[in-house]
Amino acid sequence: MAAAIALLASTSAYAAGCEVTVGVVMELTGPAGKYGQAGAKSVEMAFRDLNEAGGINGCTLATDIRDSQSQGNIAVDAATQLVQVKHVPLLIGGIISSVSIPILTSVTAPANVVQISPAASSPTLTQLGKDGKTNGVFFRTIQSDALQGVAAAKYAIDLGFKKLAIIHVNNDFGVNLVAEFSKAYKALGGELISDTPYNEKQSSYAAEVTAALSSNPDALYLVSTPGDGATIARTWISQGGVQKFLLNDGMHSPDFVSSVGAQYLNEAYGTSSGTTNTASTDYFMKTYEAFSNIPPQSPAADRSYDAAAIAGLALAIAGPDNAAGLSKAVHDAVDPNGTPIFAGKDEFAKALALIKDKKPIKYEGVIGPIHFDEYGDVTGPFQLWRITDGKVVTVGEMKTDEVDKLKAQIK
DSSP states (O other): HHHHHTSSSSSOOOSSSSEEEEEEEOSSSSSSSHHHHHHHHHHHHHHHHHTTTTTTTTTTEEEEEETTTTOHHHHHHHHHIIIIOOOEEEEEEOOOOHHHHIIIIIHHHHTTTTTESSSSSOOOHHHHHHTSSSSSSSSSSSSSHHHHHHHHHHHHHTTTEEEEEEEEESSHHHHHHHHHHHHHHTTTOOOEEEEEEETTOOOOOOOHHHHEEEEEEEEEEOOOOHHHHHHHHHHHTTOOOSEEEEGGGOOOOOOHHHHHHHGGGGTTEEEEEOOOOHHHHHHHHHHHHHHSSSTTSSSTTHHHHHHHHHHHHHHHHHTTOOOOHHHHHHHHTTTTEEEEOOOOHHHHHHHHHHHHOOOEEEETTTEOOOOOTTTTTOOOOEEEEEEEETEEEEEEEEEEHHHHHHHHHHH
8 A cells, every 4th residue: 555655646856947747547556456556657757757858848747646446436536636627638547448438438538638548458448439439539558358359269279278167357348358259269169158247356256256167167267357366266276166267468467376376377378468579668678677666567567658658758749738739649659750769768858859850750669669540549469478387478479460360250
């Protein structure tokens, strides 16, 4: 809790003639607390780097960080304060879809305030854009679960998991990921023998595990967060469930491994939004842990840095008082025809000089080159991993074109 409280302080260590405050709503506590704490530190680090590079049009970047407690209604209250009372020009967050979606629909879209989510992966966000309900102000630095579901289904089949039980969190993220996975998995010849949703923060998941164990699955596909996921996995094991698991991206976590016990996870596999290494990746991997005391592989850490870097560069391009031009400036920060820019003080100084001279830039992130489509979505590869001797180890990758081709074949 002390770490969460520490994150609430503004990052205004750099004195300047003026200050531009960006709103940040992160899941610092609750089931997604580990993600939000890592994400908030990444935002602080990116803003530190931008400030040391000279700041935004002579101004220091600062944050006003609010804890959503992993709850949509609390997130909306926090975002409303930031947008309607503090009048922040841009909002970063939330980390999870069940927080990001209500912020978007209730606060940022109606107010035409740009929102960048580092890790909200629900396909609902794409659909909101297609339905004209985002006003073009929403962006995210993670691939949609419409794609992760396909990658996970192919990985399951390749692992020989032909009969699966599913236990998943009963929110927009879990429901949509499982829907996309199920469609692809069945099309590839897999059989789903049970699909059990659960509500978060229960003291026991024995009933859900009992329901999922109704047949004899090859493995359990567990779509969860590290805290609840560990409780479910331990219950599954204690009730005699097969010790073979397929896991979602949020379970790429040392906390999950230590809570369950490495000895039970030697046949645990998972998928995550992947990265294409750039100079930004190298910089982040070498620098982040010393800044944050959090491993750089933590879910949401890398893409939160990118969300903040793009936010800061967009504010430099448009100007903090140009709300109408900020959406376009987000696209301009990753202009494919611009000069490549990477993470860190020196690279940001180069970017800010180019922006001052009205020259285009192309920020290439920690997660790789970034391009936003008309709905604020990005594409990219998916990482295939497994847990070996208590460590999460990357064992392969599904490239963007492979996922797209497979998705096109599935009706």
